[in-house]
């Protein structure tokens with residue numbers, strides 16, 4: 001490892017350990033997303049491996065962490081994810097309103113339509129598992145808000161709404177429940193002991209407070225920088241411009257359920273069938289390997305000569321290859337496809353083990369692999 005490589009590794013590892021909850025751009029905290037990358041790690045990778053004006057592509061962008069950090073560092077961005085919730089959230093982060101006062105005015109103006117829309121909502125059409133999370137009137141109002149925001153492509157305010165959809169705190173809309181994944185906490189907070197947590201909640205006031213929180217720490221953003229966000233299958237999607245650097249964290253090989261864990265947010269976005277979506281975006285090992293072979297082949301075509309492909313990978317064990325996920329991806333990219341050479345590889349312990357699917361151990365480490373396109 002050269003001295004420069006050692007410096008980069010140290011910088012990234014320090015950023016992995018850092019507690020950034022109170023220092024990162026507040027837009028990163030717009031709404032939760034499982035398997036989200038630490039923004040400080042994204043920042044460090046972008047700063048060390050790309051330069052201003054480069055075009056960065058994140059094919060599995062999730063909550064849009066890499067795209068937002070890239071834009072904040074004045075890089076052009078192409079983002080993509082096949083989870084519609086991820087697409088909405090990334091769109092919000094790549095196209096935030098310029099001023100808070102503008103958002104607050106918009107919320108007030110949409111609010112004028114809500115009473116009429118709300119009275120048309122037929123709760124009999126809402127599945128019982130969704131109804132279980134909300135007071136009837138809050139649910140009616142939330143559905144009306146989603147309808148108006150979706151119709152007007154208001155991704156930022158829509159993401160604010162998704163970000164306050166469920167939790168146990170008063171600033172949120174549901175009965176007491178967890179924040180990142182939708183589980184009711186009625187046993188911990190029974191209605192007879194916590195009656196306030198089960199009362200009607202006004203949506204517009206909570207939306208405004210959420211928007212204020214989102215504007216708390218905002219970067220200097222250059223709105224002329226090109227940013228694109230897509231909702232496609234990464235295995236077949238080819239960006240229309242040559243890419244300087246790909247930076248992405250692919251799905252963690254059967255460990256996380258990206259659709260199931262976002263099922264309540266997806267329902268409000270009009271996606272009711274999350275199980276089918278999970279067969280694609282939370283793939284089995286065999287499907288994951290097939291999709292990574294397709295992706296690495298497609299990305300090779302999309303990258304400029306000598307372009308970099310940087311992957312952040314969990315340390316799941318591959319049964320088929322009998323090796324850890326990062327070693328398996330290196331073997332595919334370098335030996336089987338022969339399209340890349342290894343530029344750098346380093347590993348870090350994840351401070352908190354991720355919540356994972358039943359019967360999976362979960363990643364304790366993450367590995368960054370930097371491939372360079374050859375041929």
Ligand SMILES: C[S@@+](CC[C@H](N)C(=O)[O-])C[C@H]1O[C@@H](n2cnc3c(N)ncnc32)[C@H](O)[C@@H]1O
Pocket residue numbers: 033034035036037038059060061062063064065066080081082083086232233234235248249250251252258280281282291
């Ligand atoms: C580890 S997460 C990415 C997290 C992201 N870096 C962040 O900070 O939020 C992997 C993402 O890949 C997406 N995904 C899985 N399979 C996909 C596919 N075939 N095409 C596009 N996106 C896919 C999932 O929806 C998920 O958001």
